[in-house]
Amino acid sequence: MTTAFIASASIDRPATDVWARLTDWPAATAWMPGVQSIRVDGQRLIFRSRGRDRAGRVETVEPGRTVIVHSSQGGVTAAYTYTCTPDGARTTVTLTADCRAGGIWRPFGGLLRAAIRRADGGQVNALKRVIEGAAQ
Numbered sequence: 001m002t003t004a005f006i007a008s009a010s011i012d013r014p015a016t017d018v019w020a021r022l023t024d025w026p027a028a029t030a031w032m033p034g035v036q037s038i039r040v041d042g043q044r045l046i047f048r049s050r051g052r053d054r055a056g057r058v059e060t061v062e063p064g065r066t067v068i069v070h071s072s073q074g075g076v077t078a079a080y081t082y083t084c085t086p087d088g089a090r091t092t093v094t095l096t097a098d099c100r101a102g103g104i105w106r107p108f109g110g111l112l113r114a115a116i117r118r119a120d121g122g123q124v125n126a127l128k129r130v131i132e133g134a135a136q
Contacts, residue, residue, distance in 0.1 A: 004078075004113035008094040009124040012133050015086035016094060019064050021131050022082055031126035034119060045069065075103030076112060080120075093124050 011018050021027070025045055027036045032038075037048040048133040054070040061081075069080045077100045085092040099116055100111035 002098060002100060002113060004095045004097040004099045004116040006094065006102055007121055008092055009019040009128040010087070011091050011093060011128045012089070013091060013131055015064065015084050018087045018091040018131060019084050021105045022084065022093065022127065023067060025058075031123060032120075033122065033126065036048075049064065071104050075105040076101050078116065093127060095124050097121075 025040050028038055029035050032047075035047050035049050039046040039048075045058060045059050047054045047056060054071060054073060056069045059068045059070060060066070061068060064084065066081065066083045068082075071078050079098045081098070083094045083095045083096075085094070097116055097120060099109070099113050101107075101112050105112065
């Protein structure tokens with residue numbers, strides 16, 4: 001995989017609170033731009049975006065700490081790795097988005113990564129606003 005972007009935000013909440021909000025997938029539309037709805041079917045997430053359904057798979061690497069959402073469509077595979085790092089009453093959330101383009105999409109890999117960066121690069125800051133704004 002090739003990294004599209006890495007983004008971090010320090011959230012003024014304990015890691016357990018941040019993890020609970022991060023992994024509340026149906027409510028993630030509040031901080032995932034362009035996503036109208038998310039349905040959960042076991043480990044599968046069905047995202048409704050731009051009038052189409054897209055599927056992803058949730059893989060928890062370390063509960064309370066790291067979760068990866070994988071998706072694949074055509075020759076394009078993406079992995080979004082969310083990591084929560086506790087720091088006392090605060091938590092740093094880091095999102096690493098990787099994208100690999102194969103087959104006929106290979107020549108467009110750079111463009112796809114740039115599009116992902118534009119579309120999703122602000123996710124962790126949006127998550128921060130949602131979480132910190134919820135308690136006010």
